[in-house]
Amino acid sequence: MKLLYARTSPYVRKVMVVAHETGQAEAIERVPVIATPTERNPETARHNPLGKVPTLITGDGTALFDSRVICEYLDVRSSGPRLFPEGEARWDALTRHALADGLLDAALLLRYERVMRPTPARWDAWEAGQIAKIGGALDRMEATLTRDAGEVDIGTVAAGCALGYLDFRFPDLAWRTGRPAATAWYAAFSQRPSMVRTTPDAAST
Template identity: 40%
Template sequence: MRLRYSPTSPFARKVRVAAALVGIPLELDLADTLNPDATLRSHNPLGKIPILLREGKGPLYDSSVILAYLDHLSGGRLLPSDPEAKFEEMRLEALADGIADAALLQVYEVRFRPEEHRVAKWLDHQAGKVAAALDALEAAPPPADRDPTVGDIALACALGYLDFRLEGRWRADHPRLVGWYDSFVKRVPLFLDSAPS
């Protein structure tokens, strides 16, 4: 299987970490999301990554769909079988993906708009989403003594993205979450292999 990705994408990182955890090899294929003529749009009309290309089958996107597929292929190693526990993990994944989305929108606002056209209210709105989600997770971090789930992987990738793009400012006010993140890195050493540079 081939993964269309960018090394800085927290969503592509989710897939790389999950695949490595369950022992599913992926061929990595860099994608240019800004080139409308690139083959990327033939795989996903939205031109977004990650995209999992499978021989003889249609492409899969986005990261949550790909992780569900990897869970299926691995016999349920990324999601609990109990329905309530499963939906709890999917909710954590959605919250973590929301953090990454809001952080990415902040980065794009600065990257793609000249300074005189940036919308401070929009940046504050996205920063507020990140802050609210981090506060909720600080109050009740996920368990740190279990095999990694889709929720854990998504959260670690979102926090890693905050470190990479937003200078790790989240750390000062979230010591319990920092402890959880440090524990994840120790439990999943291959996570560092996927770190953006």
């Protein structure tokens, strides 16, 4: 398998955390590509018409995207414990997964606004709207991240990667303030080997 990836993408990190947790990281060849919202990378677009990372190319040449699809594909291939539970627990895990991805969607839009948009064209109301979404997602996480940090499913993996991205790109948002449960949970969860190996500055990412 080949993974088209960008080192700092939190969605790529989520895929690689799942790969480590399911024992498949060594089976994935990582191919770095440049991905921006303003320029389509021809190599990426050849496999994924959206031009986004992560894109996984399977052994038979099939291209899978986006991160949600890739994570579930890796989970189905796993012979060990499953990160996508069955039964009623599945809907809870998928909802927490969607919450974390929604936080990341808002965070990426905020970063593009701050870093890529020319200063005269920046829209304060747009930035405030994304920050409000991030804050709402964090408040829901504070209410739901009460489980033991040793419990791993796709919802906790996504939450860990989302909180890690806030640390990486948005220390000014101080997401820990007023959120002791999420703070304690992340302090423990971020020490998992899969999380340590996939930090943006880790050599294995």
